[in-house]
Amino acid sequence: MLLRIEPPYLLFAGDAKDALAAKTGQGIVDWRPDRCLGQLRLAGCRADHGLPDLTVAEGAARGAKTLVIGTVGPGGVLPETWVPVLVDAVECGMDVASGLHTRLGSFPDLRAVAERHGRRLVDVRVPARDFPTGSGRRRPGKRLLTVGTDCAVGKKYTALALERALRERGVDADFRATGQTGILIAGEGVAVDAVPADFISGAVEVLAPAAADDHWDVVEGQGSLFHPSFAGVSLGLLHGAQPDAFVVCHEPTRDTMRNVPASMPSVRDVIEATCRLGRLTNPDIRCVGVAVNTVALGDDDARRSLDAVAGELALPATDPVRYGVEPLVDRLLDG
């Protein structure tokens, strides 16, 4: 059993200073509106998810099962001032879920009340179980992995958009979350970057298990095979996912990789490396397109950038946020 968050949620927006601070909560609303019962905002909160404003008691009365922290405090931590609200939620019968670095259990009051009421404090960065080492054995069902030229280029968004588009076409598809925000959105998953190194591929085998032949798991990628800090995670994830198909996510205006002095690989480099290394666990692996993050470009430049990528690689290229993922789905279901 994976880490799992019980819906429906009362989304805690805290005293978010702007919409960006509450972007995790907004991601949940955007991708899983059916899981969101209401929002809880403190005095001074400048974010608004467009959900009914509820107190803890009101949320509990309407059946909220988990208070999900969808915002960050200053410095990315969980400020002490939020703790009384979390304690309240537990006393009203809710679990609390968080993707922040600060562990929920590090607040003695909160831990004590959760133990007393038998509620769970779910830190999604902490793997909820032990995993086996990867078997490398081919399993039924189909899997797509989003990979990147770098970190933070849109792998999670692309995977969620692919899940939605596949479902709209009647394909049985599931987003499989591998990072904290993805887990809060999906309600389950594995933070693969926190799994002990020996078990990366094994954890992904559990996350995206054997399935019906026509089922697609859309697995959220992490890092990049070309990122000197995280390539090991990316490779273990690739081998565990044993994807039939992958989409390369790319940000065309970046010169160097995120937080390190390494130069950016080309999309072609990433396709070649992913195919070469991915064949170890799936000899049929193929690239079905490129998701270009054009947020830094105007519309003309964005179109030109997509045309250049598509022309050079003879693959569909789109910006999932700006233009949707239909070209990627077309190629995926054609092949």
Added chain:
Amino acid sequence: MLLRIEPPYLLFAGDAKDALAAKTGQGIVDWRPDRCLGQLRLAGCRADHGLPDLTVAEGAARGAKTLVIGTVGPGGVLPETWVPVLVDAVECGMDVASGLHTRLGSFPDLRAVAERHGRRLVDVRVPARDFPTGSGRRRPGKRLLTVGTDCAVGKKYTALALERALRERGVDADFRATGQTGILIAGEGVAVDAVPADFISGAVEVLAPAAADDHWDVVEGQGSLFHPSFAGVSLGLLHGAQPDAFVVCHEPTRDTMRNVPASMPSVRDVIEATCRLGRLTNPDIRCVGVAVNTVALGDDDARRSLDAVAGELALPATDPVRYGVEPLVDRLLDG
């Protein structure tokens, strides 16, 4: 600061049923005799490290700082019957170190006595600290990494033999341990397979840090880039070590990889992949030879196997156990 075991050791051989069961202890005696004060054997022990037999009290009186468990119980666990001896050792002022899966702290009596006496229970499989993510930045000093076509092909032995041979030639060299047995031998190190996945390369940057330009760190490899269970670990280790040189360790009689159905890569495959992927953090990476584990072959076949490898790849090839590592050191220091 890394995980560190304080010498000198009293080696605990327990009731080892044969020499193989006590091979970790023997490794310490073989490679670090200066750290070994004596051995402690229980009734029925069939292993003998050739050290003075000492009781806990005698070991303590002669200055032993750590009781090191150099053997495994049935099933690889730490049997309850050993615990009174470990408690004794702590009461006599020693730390206890273990590479077994069973955590020393899981025995309440032992944990309590260690806390009372302020002694350490060192489980070398558990990373002793947090690590930063890898920077990917090139650092001074030279590093050699042993890599493998598979797991369990002689990477640790080869690295230890290279350290010894380099020191004998007057080269300032240090073995850097990445697995539990290596850590018990070296007295310090990081079990990289237990580090959270995001920090593999960062942990190795700490393990094999910046050094004088003519200093060699000989880093113990783990897994194989071609092993579907562990390739992520191997890649993170490669990127963190940023080796100037590597030696490929190989077992020529194996058909499939250890514990998985994957076929064995060739030595040439491993050289190519290691160079291609290793260039990300060290563009000057080069292969300096092949360590062939010929234990399954007779002398004629062993010689033929080495000649075949050397001829095909135009690289020195040797079996470190049978014929030593001098050809590898020659090539390393030539280049």
